[in-house]
Amino acid sequence: DTAVSQTPKYLVTQMGNDKSIKCEQNLGHDTMYWYKQDSKKFLKIMFSYNNKELIINETVPNRFSPKSPDKAHLNLHINSLELGDSAVYFCASSHGAEGYGYTFGSGTRLTVV
């Protein structure tokens, strides 16, 4: 009964490929996020969705496209992967405008070779 689950946990792929990371939450939260943690451990928001609507897009390249089919799911598709995309990607969810119950998934370590 994992609260925020993301798959896969590890992803190794070649430059130029397209890949997706899936995220699902069973907490009934209305807001979901993608955060990126780089090799220096710096965590930065990429996107947020509230009830399937894109709210935040933090100057992320167009190669990254989030998709939210319903408020329990937020997937991340990445086209034409580059070496610099190697990072850990965290999905998160929260409830309401005050960010109650901010919960993170366990992360997806993406390695582009």
Added chain:
Amino acid sequence: AQKVTQAQTEISVVEKEDVTLDCVYETRDTTYYLFWYKQPPSGELVFLIRRNSFDEQNEISGRYSWNFQKSTSSFNFTITASQVVDSAVYFCALDRPGTASKLTFGTGTRLQVTL
């Protein structure tokens, strides 16, 4: 713009020592939320505390305590009698209210507790 500064990049202590992790934030919002997260070597982000800007009471949870001082825009975290299992990277984060809510993280402090 919101900003969180964790000036201590890395701290090493011997088990049973007390250690304080510093966090200084900047925001123009009058209502905001402060968080601490722990990231152990296994990589997950573990929620420790959430505090809103109107609640300046210090909080204690077991060996953990937090000191929120609005006057100095600081939200420091103290671990009493540290243990090896406390070894991790600790992140302080700031959130704004509203549908554009997002966590702004500090750069993290790596705590190493040795025997």
